[in-house]
Amino acid sequence: MERPNFVKAVVMTGPGQVETQLLPYPDHLEPGAVVLKMEASGICGTDKHAFDGDVTLYAGTQSEQDMVYPCVHGHENSGTVFEMNGKGSEIEYSGKDLKVGDRVTNCPNIICGHCWYCRRIHAYPFCVNHQGVGMTYPSDKFPYLTGGWAEYMYLPPRTFIYKVPGELDAEETALSEIFVVSALLDRAKNYSQVDGRGFGFGDTVAIQGMGAVGMMMVAKARLLGAGKIIALDSYDPKLELSKEFGADLAINITRFSDDELVQLIRDQTEGRGADVVVECVGRPGVLDVGLRMLRRGGTYCETGNFVDTGTVLLNVHKHLAAKNVLLIGNTNHPHDGYYQAMDMMIRNRERFPFHKIITHRFSLDQAQEALKMAYEPDALKVIFTPS
Numbered sequence: 001m002e003r004p005n006f007v008k009a010v011v012m013t014g015p016g017q018v019e020t021q022l023l024p025y026p027d028h029l030e031p032g033a034v035v036l037k038m039e040a041s042g043i044c045g046t047d048k049h050a051f052d053g054d055v056t057l058y059a060g061t062q063s064e065q066d067m068v069y070p071c072v073h074g075h076e077n078s079g080t081v082f083e084m085n086g087k088g089s090e091i092e093y094s095g096k097d098l099k100v101g102d103r104v105t106n107c108p109n110i111i112c113g114h115c116w117y118c119r120r121i122h123a124y125p126f127c128v129n130h131q132g133v134g135m136t137y138p139s140d141k142f143p144y145l146t147g148g149w150a151e152y153m154y155l156p157p158r159t160f161i162y163k164v165p166g167e168l169d170a171e172e173t174a175l176s177e178i179f180v181v182s183a184l185l186d187r188a189k190n191y192s193q194v195d196g197r198g199f200g201f202g203d204t205v206a207i208q209g210m211g212a213v214g215m216m217m218v219a220k221a222r223l224l225g226a227g228k229i230i231a232l233d234s235y236d237p238k239l240e241l242s243k244e245f246g247a248d249l250a251i252n253i254t255r256f257s258d259d260e261l262v263q264l265i266r267d268q269t270e271g272r273g274a275d276v277v278v279e280c281v282g283r284p285g286v287l288d289v290g291l292r293m294l295r296r297g298g299t300y301c302e303t304g305n306f307v308d309t310g311t312v313l314l315n316v317h318k319h320l321a322a323k324n325v326l327l328i329g330n331t332n333h334p335h336d337g338y339y340q341a342m343d344m345m346i347r348n349r350e351r352f353p354f355h356k357i358i359t360h361r362f363s364l365d366q367a368q369e370a371l372k373m374a375y376e377p378d379a380l381k382v383i384f385t386p387s
Contacts, residue, residue: 001083001100009150010367010384011139013070015053018367023072025152026143029085032157033143036079036104038386039170041148042358043374044178045211045282046135047073049307051371057135058331059308062128067135067307074148074384075108075134078164078173082152094339096163105173107160107335108133123334133159149364151386162338167346171358174383178213179341181333182220184303188276188328189224196297197326202227203275206265207247208290209304210238212357212381214280215245219352221276222246223344228268232261235377245352258289265293273298280304284312291319298323303330357381 006022013019029035055067081100084091088098111118111127118127134147143154155161164173191198205221207214210233221229231242231250239250249268253261266273273295279286282304294300320327345354360382362370374382
C-alpha cells in the first residue's frame with residue numbers, strides 16, 4: 001500500500017465558490033483515525049446552504065458554530081478503509097472486526113462524550129463541543145481531507161464509523177445517512193400514546209418537499225404504518241417518483257394558493273387536516289402553510305432547515321397554541337440508527353427504488369457542474385464518484 005503525496009479534492013473556498021484542488025495526503029494518522037478511499041459522496045442540502053453562505057449550525061445554542069471555508073465537504077459517504085491507526089474492533093461503531101478494504105460509512109457528528117448532553121441524551125448528538133465531518137474542518141490545515149468530496153478522506157478519532165453489510169453497494173451506502181434522518185418519524189411515533197399526538201397507525205402524513213430526504217420520509221412513513229401519505233412539491237417528476245416510494249396523493253403546490261392547498265388537505269381528511277406534517281424543503285417560509293394544513297392536536301416535524309436560514313412570521317396563537325400543536329424540531333439524526341437503516345434498505349430494496357434517488361453523478365473535476373446541477377428541479381441526489 002503506497003500513500004499518495006497529494007489527493008484530488010473538491011474544495012468550497014467561499015460562498016458560491018468551489019474548485020478542484022490537490023491537497024496533501026496527511027503525513028500521519030492520529031490514534032483512532034481512519035483514511036478511506038472514496039467511492040461516492042453526496043451533495044446534501046446542508047452543503048448547498050454553505051454554498052449559499054448560510055453557514056451557522058445549531059444557532060442560538062451552546063453548540064452554535066459556523067461551517068468553514070475553505071473546506072472539503074461531503075458527509076453522505078461510501079468508502080473503503082485504506083489505512084487506520086488502531087485496532088479495527090475498537091474503531092468500528094459496534095465493535096465489528098474492521099479491516100483494510102472493508103466498505104464503511106460514517107456519521108457526520110463527532111462528539112466529545114463527556115459534556116452534559118453526551119452523558120444524558122441517548123443517540124442524538126447534542127454535544128456542546130460538536131464537530132462536523134465535511135463541514136467544520138478547514139482544508140488548509142491538517143488533516144486537510146475531512147470530507148468525502150475527495151479521492152481519499154480522513155476520519156478523525158471518535159468518528160462513528162460503520163462497517164457496511166456486503167449486500168449494499170457503494171451508492172446505496174452513500175444514501176444510508178439520509179435514511180437515518182428519517183428517524184424523525186420514529187421520534188414522532190414515541191408520542192403516539194399521548195393525547196392523540198405524535199404519529200399513530202393509519203395517520204395521514206403530509207410531507208413538504210420531495211427531495212432526497214423527503215423521499216426517504218415517504219418510505220419511512222409507509223414502513224411505520226401511515227395511512228394516507230400526501231407528497232407536496234413543485235416538480236411533477238419528483239411527485240411521480242414519490243408514488244413509487246408509497247405516496248397515495250402527489251400535489252403540485254404551484255397549482256394552488258396556500259388557502260386552496262390547506263382546504264385540499266382538509267378535504268382529504270374529513271375536514272380535519274393532516275395528523276402529521278413533515279417539512280423537508282429547507283426554507284422557513286413553508287412553515288406557515290405547513291402548520292395551517294395540520295389538524296388540531298397534530299404533529300409538525302421540522303427537519304429541512306438544518307442551518308440558520310432566517311426567520312418566518314407566525315401567529316403564535318393561531319399556528320401553535322390554539323391548535324395544540326406538537327412541534328418536533330430536528331437538526332440531527334441518531335448515531336445508533338445506521339445498522340437498522342441499512343438493514344431496512346436491504347430488506348425493502350424491491351419495494352422502494354432507492355437507486356432512483358441518485359439522479360446525477362460527477363467526477364471531482366466537475367465541481368462547478370455538480371453544484372450547479374444540485375439546484376436544478378430534476379436533481380434529487382447529486383453525488384461525486386471520485387474513483
